Amino acid sequence: MDEHRFELIISGALTNDRLGALVGAGCDDATFSTRDDLTFAAFDREAPTMLDAVISAIGAVETVPGFEVLRVDPDELVWASEIAERTGRTRQSVAQLIKATRGPGDFPAPATHATRNPLWRWSEVEAWFAAHEGRQPDTERTAVLGAINGALQARHSLRGAPQATPLRQALTQLLAS
Incomplete structure (x- = not known):
């Protein structure tokens, strides 16, 4: 078996009792921390x-009452600075690739412009880096984390929605196609 590293971002406050419950639920291979009313499990x-x-x-995490996993990091959406960090490049180098002032051009278009960045x-x-620089992408990791984060987001969005049942049916149909 292989060892896989990832971090879960969890809603719910971490208390000593809950920490004990997490370890008892099988999370003895994680390190826990808190920040801004969220719990992080590495x-x-x-x-x-x-x-x-x-x-x-x-x-395992969700067997403990009061905890819900919100997402898995590293997240699929990244800023230019995160691209630099993940690829071992400088921010300036990534900015040049994005603007096509360096490299082959055709850098992927942003997924969103929801913020200034x-x-x-x-x-x-x-x-793109695999095609242009021969980097070996970790396609399994990228695909798995992207799909799980999408499912977690959909689950969170459906909770409490007045039309949750039709939405669930539509999502099930969409995923089946």
Whole structure:
């Protein structure tokens, strides 16, 4: 089995009792911290695949009352500074690639301009670096984390929505196609 590293971002306050419950639920391979009313669980989990590791960790965390996993980091959406960090480049180098003043051009378009700083999809950026620089992307990790974060976001959005049942049916149909 391989060891997989990832971090879960969890809603719910971490108390000594809850920490004990998390360890008892099978989260003894995680280090916990808190920030801004969120709990962070950094896992080093042994499992056959990244998917198995993350799903088992989410299941273990959510057996503890009061905790809900919000997302898995590293997140799929990244700023230019995060691209620089993940690729070992400077921020200036990444900015030049984005603006096509350096490199082959055709850098992926931002996924969103919701803030002053655009965000890119890491899976697209990683594929671009693989195509243009021969980097070996960790496609399993990228695909698994992207899909799980999408599912967690959909689950969170559906909670309490007045039209949750039709939305669930539509999502199920969409995923089946």
